[in-house]
Amino acid sequence: MRTLAxxxxxxxxxxxxxxxxxxxxxxxRDLLIETSGADAVxxxxxxxxxxxxxxxxxxxxxxxLESHRGCRTALGVQIMxxxxxxxxxxxxxxxxxxxxxxxLNFGCPAPRVFQHCAGSALLADPARLEALxxxxxxxxxxxxxxxxxxRAGITDDRGLEDxxxxxxxxxxxxxxxxxxxxxxxxxxxASWERIARAKAVVSIPVIGNGSADDAAAATAMFERTGxxxxxxxRGALADPWVFRAWLAAQRGESFTSPNAEERLRWxxxxxxxxxxxxxxxxxxxxxxxxxxxxxxxxGHVPAExxxxxxxxxxxxxxxxxxADRAAC
Numbered sequence: 001m002r003t004l005a006x007x008x009x010x011x012x013x014x015x016x017x018x019x020x021x022x023x024x025x026x027x028x029r030d031l032l033i034e035t036s037g038a039d040a041v042x043x044x045x046x047x048x049x050x051x052x053x054x055x056x057x058x059x060x061x062x063x064x065l066e067s068h069r070g071c072r073t074a075l076g077v078q079i080m081x082x083x084x085x086x087x088x089x090x091x092x093x094x095x096x097x098x099x100x101x102x103x104l105n106f107g108c109p110a111p112r113v114f115q116h117c118a119g120s121a122l123l124a125d126p127a128r129l130e131a132l133x134x135x136x137x138x139x140x141x142x143x144x145x146x147x148x149x150x151r152a153g154i155t156d157d158r159g160l161e162d163x164x165x166x167x168x169x170x171x172x173x174x175x176x177x178x179x180x181x182x183x184x185x186x187x188x189x190a191s192w193e194r195i196a197r198a199k200a201v202v203s204i205p206v207i208g209n210g211s212a213d214d215a216a217a218a219t220a221m222f223e224r225t226g227x228x229x230x231x232x233x234r235g236a237l238a239d240p241w242v243f244r245a246w247l248a249a250q251r252g253e254s255f256t257s258p259n260a261e262e263r264l265r266w267x268x269x270x271x272x273x274x275x276x277x278x279x280x281x282x283x284x285x286x287x288x289x290x291x292x293x294x295x296x297x298x299g300h301v302p303a304e305x306x307x308x309x310x311x312x313x314x315x316x317x318x319x320x321x322x323a324d325r326a327a328c
Contacts, residue, residue: 001013001250002014002228002229004042004043004174004205004207004228004229005205006101006145006147006173006174006205007142007144007145007173009074009100009101009144009145009173011042011043011074011229012042013039013040013042013246013247013250014042014207014228014229014230015040015041015042015043015218015229015230015232015243015246015247016041016042016043016044016045016207016229016230016231016232017029017032017033017041017043017044017045017231017232017233017236017243018045018209018231018232018233018236019045019046019047019048019078019103019105019149019233020047020233020234020237021047021048021108021110022047022287022290023047023233023237023287023290024044024045024046024047025047025274025287026063026064026066026067026068026277027270027273027274027277027279028270028287029044029046029068029075030067030068030071030273031240031266031269031270031273032044032236032240032243033071033073035240035241035244035266036240036241036242036243036244036247037244037247038071038072038073039072039247040243040244040246040247041073041243042073042074042229043073043074043075043076043100043101044073044074044075044076045075045076045077045078045103046064046065046075046076046077046078047078048078048079048080048105048108048119049061049064049077049078049079049080049090050080050081050118051079051080051081051083051086051087051090052081052083052086053083053086054086055086055089055090055093056079056090056093056094057093058093058096058097061077061090061093061094061097061099062097064077065077065097065098065099067277069098074100074101075099075100076099076100076101076102076103076147077094077099077101077102077103078102078103078104078105078149079091079094079102079103079104079105079136080104080105080108080113080118080119081118081132082116082117082118082121082122082128082132084128084131084132084135085135087104087132087135087136088132088135088136088138088139089139091104091136091139091140091146092139092140092141092143094144095140095143095144096143099144100144101144101145101146101147101173102136102140102144102145102146102147103146103147103148103149103176104132104133104136104146104147104148104149105118105119105149106119106120106122106123106129106148106149106150106151106163107119107120107149107150107151107176107178107182108120109151109182109183114182120150120151120154120182121154123150123151123153123154123159123163123182124154126159126162126163126166129148129163129166129167130166130167130169130170131170133146133148133166133167133170133171133172134170134171137170137171137172138171145173145174146171146172146173147172147173147174147175147176147207148167148172148174148175148176149176149178149209150163150164150167150175150176150177150178151178151180151181151182152177152178152179152180152181152191152194153181153182154181154182154183155181155182155183156181157181157191157194157197160177160194160197160198161197161198161201164177164197164198164201164202164206165201165202167202167204168202168203168204172204173204173205174204174205174206174207174228174229175198175202175204175205175206175207176206176207176209176231177194177195177198177206177207177208177209177210177227178190178209178210179191179192179193179194179195179208179209179210179211180210186234189211190209190210190211192208192210192211192221192224192225193225195208195210195221195225195227196224196225196226196227199225199226199227199228205228205229206225206226206227206228207227207228207229207230207231208221208222208225208227208229208230208231209230209231209232209233212230212231212232212235213232213234213235213238213239213242213298214235214239214242214245215242215245215246215248215249215255216249217235218230218232218242218246219246219249219250234294235298237290237291237294238294238295238297238298238300239295239298239300240266241255241257241258245257257300260300260301260302261323263295263300263301264292264301264319264322264323267288267291267292267295267322268288268315268319270287270288270291271284271285271287271288271315272284274287281314281315284315285312285313285314285315285318288315288318289309289310289312289318292306292309292310292318292322293306293310301322308321308324309321309322
């Protein structure tokens, strides 16, 4: 079995759950790892935590990490911001609070983020991006690895190699390449050759991300790009068993995909755990709808009638309508 080495941190298997805003909250992460088994998910990452003028508080970081204490899967904290001192200080706090690694977000395409010169907007300012990585590496002083997650570019990928080299020169332990441009929607297949291009110009590990939505695609990404690890995002929302399926394939073991009823029970458990951790019923219902829509879009549950369940006003109503759908 392959192992990803980030300094002294060993990630095995080299399969990672991507940070996703509005998805990878502690409830989702914990339940997915429980579902897959800690031996199937080598590492996971928090949703991005936005840093503005002042550093994160220890309490803010602790809230993300607390439920994960003692878990075999390495959990990193993803930080997004453009103020060098505040980002670096926040990284030091994350390391002190027990993050296994710190990831810097240079890939978020959201307009509200881009307009504030954060996330993928920093691809247009390679010098600042490099300064952010370097200051963060210096701030954690070797306590934890620092990684950088980028998109392949904003409107084109001509600067990809330059960005990759700068990330390495700044001392990052690994580069994560989401193989889409900022302007490319998720419906556009990721161009994996961009991952291979980055891999060709740096000596640090390169982690591939984008369109690795099932076990077969994850294996193909390894083979076609030479990447050192694969990070799965939307594919894990659609199929929380994707990591287990990949590991079974690597071991030559059989794996039976859960049926629609089992997938609906997973979504219900997720919503219930969210409420146990303080989410409002409306928040839990929203996340349940998001998960069901993703599962239906990937063909893991019957697609008709999607709209009936998504119009539900309560979790009980949602589950009743979804169960009817699963029986179609």
